[in-house]
Amino acid sequence: MxxxxxxxxxxxxxxxxxxxxxxxxxxxxxxxxxxxxxxxxxxxxxxxxxxxxxxxxxxxxxxxxxxxxxxxxxxxxxxxxxxxxxxxxxxxxxxxxxxxxxxxxxxxxxxxxxxxxxxxxxxxxxxxxxxxxxxxxxxxxxxxxxxxxxxxxxxxxxxxxxxxxxxxDTLPDHEKRSGYAEVVKHGLISCDSFFRDVLTVDLTTSLHHELIVSHLQNGIQVKANIVEQDERESNIRKFLNFGHTLGHAIESELGYGQITHGEAVAIGMLFAIRVSEQENQVTLPYDELYQWLETNHYPLTLPDMDVNTLIQRMKKDKKSSNAVVQMVLLEEVGRPVTKNISDDQLSTYLMNFLRELGLT
Amino acid sequence: MxxxxxxxxxxxxxxxxxxxxxxxxxxxxxxxxxxxxxxxxxxxxxxxxxxxxxxxxxxxxxxxxxxxxxxxxxxxxxxxxxxxxxxxxxxxxxxxxxxxxxxxxxxxxxxxxxxxxxxxxxxxxxxxxxxxxxxxxxxxxxxxxxxxxxxxxxxxxxxxxxxxxxxxDTLPDHEKRSGYAEVVKHGLISCDSFFRDVLTVDLTTSLHHELIVSHLQNGIQVKANIVEQDERESNIRKFLNFGHTLGHAIESELGYGQITHGEAVAIGMLFAIRVSEQENQVTLPYDELYQWLETNHYPLTLPDMDVNTLIQRMKKDKKSSNAVVQMVLLEEVGRPVTKNISDDQLSTYLMNFLRELGLT
Missing domain, CATH: 3.40.50.1970 (Rossmann fold)
Structure with missing residues (x-):
């Protein structure tokens, strides 16, 4: 306990x-x-x-x-x-x-x-x-x-x-995937070793209680540290939205319930990593994350989606301010930052990302 | 200003x-x-x-x-x-x-x-x-x-x-009455001289701006002093509910909109004064208030209402705790206190009060 x-x-x-x-x-x-x-x-x-x-x-x-x-x-x-x-x-x-x-x-x-x-x-x-x-x-x-x-x-x-x-113990696989996406997120925004540790989990077999308790504790601690410092989301609390800008738009566009929250966030994190790499001129563990997601049967393709519709969804999202989309990006694993992305730039990033991801 | x-x-x-x-x-x-x-x-x-x-x-x-x-x-x-x-x-x-x-x-x-x-x-x-x-x-x-x-x-x-x-300036008379009931309340729970000053207002003629500004300022100050000290209504903020226990029950029983809020509270204040006099063995300005209300055309009679139904309404009201009705009473003008009143006692008080008030 x-x-x-x-x-x-x-x-x-x-x-x-x-x-x-x-x-x-x-x-x-x-x-x-x-x-x-x-x-x-x-x-x-x-x-x-x-x-x-x-x-x-x-x-x-x-x-x-x-x-x-x-x-x-x-x-x-x-x-x-x-x-x-x-x-x-x-x-x-x-x-x-x-x-x-x-x-x-x-x-x-x-x-x-x-x-x-x-x-x-x-x-x-x-x-x-x-x-x-x-x-x-x-x-x-x-x-x-x-x-x-x-x-x-x-x-x-x-x-x-x-x-x-x-x-x-009785959670279905898609619920495990949905939950672990947020654990991965807590790893990515806090600490490389926690992130690497999370990727050791195999969600396709029954879960080890000890590993779960450890990951949940760590995840809760990451979240708690942030919300204690910034209860009203004006500043660092935004880091918790890593992967959520596109994630929410996907959920909302597909209709809630068609994809789990975490599965949508997983795709959103891949996108945020790709944008981070280009905006911040760094290399991030996109491939490692993609491979772990694939191994654990996360859905990694999307139906054809209109890029402008997705951008409009992002703007409706409460995380955007004055109709400019603000994304959480990484300078490195454990170092999140926020950045406003212009519509044009966002459109380009999205088109490239959706092409890279592949469409169903 | x-x-x-x-x-x-x-x-x-x-x-x-x-x-x-x-x-x-x-x-x-x-x-x-x-x-x-x-x-x-x-x-x-x-x-x-x-x-x-x-x-x-x-x-x-x-x-x-x-x-x-x-x-x-x-x-x-x-x-x-x-x-x-x-x-x-x-x-x-x-x-x-x-x-x-x-x-x-x-x-x-x-x-x-x-x-x-x-x-x-x-x-x-x-x-x-x-x-x-x-x-x-x-x-x-x-x-x-x-x-x-x-x-x-x-x-x-x-x-x-x-x-x-x-x-x-353009307020209809019933809105003036509704508003001034709360000014009267702020007088009753704060200070005898403010209360007496409020009773000098004649709502049946056009209002004097200066007197209004003075009364509104005073009323706001009474309210502000209380809410600053007790933002969450756990303690002295309850004093602001003076007259509201029965007032809300009347509004709710008649259907919102059949009587203005303040007019219902006016009757509720008369009731609270009568209960105060009996619970606290004091004499309070019931007659002065009643006369001012009558002069200013407040509705002071009610259709026949079932006492038990009113008590049930009071219990549904958020001001009651654990299904015992808590009322705000006066020890004197300017000295409010809260007191739990048993159903039996409340029923007796209500019957006597409704009889005294007279039914339509």
Whole structure:
């Protein structure tokens, strides 16, 4: 079991990573709650929701559960409003707790519900995917708009993150790939040796718990270091968007759910590396990353996409400022920088990259 | 012109009260913005929106306007989502500004849009009602749920409040009454002489600008002092809810828009005074307040209402904790306290009060 404390401008919270934490969940809560509202999805609910309910429910604590359809599409305004209505019907008040049991989608959605219910109540993240090692730390909560991912949301840190790695055993391969893309990203923006260590993982066989815990700890630490220094994303927090400018545009253009978040980010990282090499006149481990992605069955071809449409998508993305696309680039592994790229230049880079990648 | 600075945990902002501020609006903004999105309503739009647009629009600043139907009913999830969509279509990015031009409804709604658009962008309050002297300070932003007022929202302070009292000249009488109820409240919870001074106002004739400016300044100061000390409503901020426990229940039971907010709070204050007298064994200026309210044509009778339904409404209200109704009471004028009132006791108080008030 590994525990680290994250500092935010409003409060501190603990992130605990280990095996078998769900059965003793109540020990990881910051205080006693009379009303707990578990929000989970249709995949996670049959696996862990009742166990979690049992470990919480006492004479003094009532527990309610709402289940949303699995998948990014549930991060929409209607689902959000339905959960607020559920919260009211379960009589949640300002001193109640929301538990987000699931992957990043559930965390973002349940966190946004918590952030706006009665102007904000406590919530705890219980990630059940590798990808959620990223989203569960940092306090970003959001839903999607048809025009862009996470366009509606807030910064609202949880009161605790309780990460039981046993819940990762049943993850399907595409979820492993999606999650590990963010681990790779944390390697690329922080430290060459961590990056090289991540590339030793073989996602096509069953995962070694020890290696996962080590990678998750390291990944969380990279993210935590950055968000602690820059809670509002005005500066270095942008580094966490490495690979996301194109990644989000691809997700958004294909339609959420057609490719996993991490798989889209993987392609986005390859693009960001190629742009970095040209903008910064350096050589970066494009080939090593490409080979690892290929070995681990990441989708590395895309349907024919219009370059201008992709650029428009990038501009709609919240990371762009005043309609100029800002990208996170690398000077070397572990040294990220941000740079505004003109539309013309971006168009050229994109055309070359898509040609290099090859089209389906 | 009067200016005071409000301190919050995230930033400070200026509240400026005076005549003719709209024509020089740009001088009161904290910085330059390239994209400004004015949100207003169907009553205010024909009066002030174009003038405000003209004072803002330059080669470097684009201005867009969205107009929502006047009335509390616009504080709903659909209108909120439509404004987010408008913001996207107007290409607002993280460095854009939203201007809330209107009364408390517009301020709450536009502020909530600003608080959740791309995880929060700047907004400025431009109140055009007396009531908004209250809501424009303190950073509460929200929309309503059919089950309760302001159940969905956030704490999100504006970057400035620009209060042009000339916009108050055209207010209809019921809006004057609604606004002055909150001024009375600020008197009751802060200082006997301010309270007595407020009761010198005659709302049935045209308002004296100087007296208004003085009352608004004082009211804003009372509110600002409290919210600065207690941004998150855990403690003394609750005093601002004086009269609101029953007030909100009445509004909610009658249906929003059937009685103005302040008119409902006026009845709520009478109730809170009666409960205070009995709980605290004191005599309070019930009769003076009742007479002033009557002279100024406040509605002081109610349709027949079920006491238990009202109590249930009070419990749904966000100010109650763990399903016990907490009321703000007075030990004397200027000395508010909070107290939990049991259902039985509340029921008795309510029955006696409704009987005393008389039914329509």
């Amino acid at each position: 590994h525990r680290q404390t994250i500092r935010t401008s409003t409060h501190n919270y603990d992130v605990t990573v280990g095996k078998g934490l769900l059965s003793e969940f109540v020990n990881y809560l910051p205080k006693h709650y009379q009303q707990v509202f578990i929000i989970t999805d249709t995949i996670v609910q049959p696996l862990y929701a009742e166990a979690l309910r049992k470990s919480l429910e006492t004479k003094e604590t009532k527990v309610a559960i709402s289940v949303v359809p699995a998948g990014e599409r549930s991060k929409n305004i209607d689902q959000y409003y339905q959960l607020l209505t559920d919260a009211i019907q379960h009589n949640l008040d300002r001193s109640s707790l929301i538990v987000a049991l699931g992957g990043g989608m559930v965390g973002d959605l349940a966190g946004f519900v918590a952030s706006t219910y009665m102007r904000g109540i406590d919530y705890v993240q219980v990630p059940t995917t590798i990808l959620a090692h990223d989203s569960s730390v940092g306090g970003k909560v959001a839903i999607n708009h048809p025009e862009g991912k996470n366009l509606i949301g807030h910064f609202y840190p949880p009161r605790a993150v309780v990460y039981d790695v046993e819940t990762l | 009067h200016r005071q600075t409000i301190r919050t945990s995230t930033h400070n902002y200026d509240v400026t009260v005076g005549k003719g501020l709209l024509s020089e609006f740009v001088n009161y903004l904290p910085k330059h913005y390239q994209q400004v999105f004015i949100i207003t309503d169907t009553i205010v739009q024909p009066l002030y929106a174009e003038a405000l647009r003209k004072s803002l629009e330059t080669k470097e600043t684009k201005v867009a306007i969205s107009v929502v139907p006047a009335g509390e009913r616009s504080k709903n999830i659909d209108q909120y989502y439509q404004l987010l969509t408008d913001a996207i279509q107007h290409n607002l990015d993280r460095s854009s500004l939203i201007v809330a031009l209107g009364g408390g409804m517009v301020g709450d709604l536009a502020g909530f849009v600003a608080s959740t658009y791309m995880r929060g962008i700047d907004y400025v309050q431009v109140p055009t009602t007396i009531l908004a002297h209250d809501s424009s300070v303190g950073g509460k932003v929200a929309i309503n749920h059919p089950e309760g007022k302001n159940l969905i929202g956030h704490f999100y302070p504006p970057r400035a409040v620009v209060y042009d009292v000339e916009t108050l």
